Amino acid sequence: MMHQWLNVLKEELNKHFYPDEVDDILEYYEEIIEDRIQNGELEEDICNGYDPKEIVREMMPDVLSKRTNETQKERFKTTKQLWTAIAQTSLKIPLTIMYTISIVLVIAMLFSIFASIIGSFIAFMIYGLDLFEAGLSNFDKIGMTGLALVLLSIIGIILIQIYRLVLELYKKVLNIFSGLTKKKGDLS
Amino acid sequence: MKQQVKKGILEIFVLAVLSKGESYGYQIINDLSDTIVITESTLYPILRRLLNQGELESYNEIFQGRNRKYYKITKKGKIHLDEFMEEWETIRKIYEILRK
Numbered sequence: 226m227m228h229q230w231l232n233v234l235k236e237e238l239n240k241h242f243y244p245d246e247v248d249d250i251l252e253y254y255e256e257i258i259e260d261r262i263q264n265g266e267l268e269e270d271i272c273n274g275y276d277p278k279e280i281v282r283e284m285m286p287d288v289l290s291k292r293t294n295e296t297q298k299e300r301f302k303t304t305k306q307l308w309t310a311i312a313q314t315s316l317k318i319p320l321t322i323m324y325t326i327s328i329v330l331v332i333a334m335l336f337s338i339f340a341s342i343i344g345s346f347i348a349f350m351i352y353g354l355d356l357f358e359a360g361l362s363n364f365d366k367i368g369m370t371g372l373a374l375v376l377l378s379i380i381g382i383i384l385i386q387i388y389r390l391v392l393e394l395y396k397k398v399l400n401i402f403s404g405l406t407k408k409k410g411d412l413s
Numbered sequence: 414m415k416q417q418v419k420k421g422i423l424e425i426f427v428l429a430v431l432s433k434g435e436s437y438g439y440q441i442i443n444d445l446s447d448t449i450v451i452t453e454s455t456l457y458p459i460l461r462r463l464l465n466q467g468e469l470e471s472y473n474e475i476f477q478g479r480n481r482k483y484y485k486i487t488k489k490g491k492i493h494l495d496e497f498m499e500e501w502e503t504i505r506k507i508y509e510i511l512r513k
Contacts, residue, residue: 250457253438256481257453260439263477275453283454287461 227258230272237277241306246288250280285310290403294396303399304328307406314409324402331395338388345380349373423451425497427459428468431486432494438482460484468493 231251238247254275261271289310294300311320356369430436430444438456445451463469468490473480486494 249461252480252482253457254453256479257438257442259479260437260481264439280454280457283458287458291465 226268226272227255227262230258230275231255234275234277234280237281241281241285242288246284250284254280282313285313286403286407290400290407292399292403294399300395300399303403307399307402310406311402314406316405316409320402320405320409324398327398327402331391331398334391335388335395338384338391342381342384345377345384349377423449423455423459424463425494426451427456427463428486428490428494431469431484432491435483435485437484441484463490 231254234254235247235251238250242250258268258271262268285306289303289307292299292303294303307324308321311317311324314320352373353370356366361369426445426449427441430441436444438453438460441460442451442453442456445456460469464471464484466489468487470485470487471482472485473482475481
């Protein structure tokens with residue numbers, strides 16, 4: 226019974242948290258259930274008294290605020306889960322609005338950087354085609370192509386730096402809102 | 414009680430119980446149950462938070478062939494309790510004024 230319930234809990238936790246977080250929570254419950262059994266409670270009653278969804282909800286604010294959000298996968302997961310977590314805080318309406326605006330802004334920035342990179346490449350291609358149709362000497366063509374490549378690299382470097390800055394900003398946004406959720410989100 | 418207040422109080426409760434000696438999950442819930450009803454799912458984030466803040470330490474010990482995690486209050490945790498006592502002293506004075 227207990228192991229069955231722990232498996233159910235594990236499945237529920239795995240949907241939301243990372244393996245080390247899951248293991249820690251499972252150990253905690255296993256210990257308490259064993260202690261309760263030892264003190265004369267029925268295994269069945271104990272397990273029926275727990276709601277895995279409730280456990281996840283109580284855990285969420287703390288776990289989210291601890292994440293570093295280094296990988297894209299992690300950021301994506303946190304972004305999604307924060308929406309749910311914020312909706313359960315005492316300030317859900319203003320926080321949800323602020324959070325949504327921040328995320329939309331960050332994503333818009335990421336998209337525009339992406340678009341700029343593609344745009345620069347297309348511009349370079351068109352420029353190349355024009356160059357060949359302009360009837361210049363080979364020497365001029367090589368010179369102009371070189372110049373365009375240099376420009377393209379400079380634009381590339383600038384865009385990558387901006388991309389990095391926006392990513393930092395993204396992480397900061399996730400950090401700030403997980404912190405706020407943790408502060409405002411204790412359901413107890 | 415306002416949520417914010419209650420949250421802080423629960424942390425203090427846990428620290429207070431542990432200031433009387435080391436303890437483990439089940440025992441902490443039982444000790445608190447005389448004063449306040451706290452569920453396992455509420456206690457866990459509090460313990461975790463206090464551990465992260467360095468106000469508690471934990472260690473594992475084998476008890477009857479299974480693992481048990483013990484929690485112990487640290488210096489930082491004791492300072493937190495002292496600060497609470499000072500704040501409480503002020504609140505008590507205000508309470509006295511109100512009662513007169």
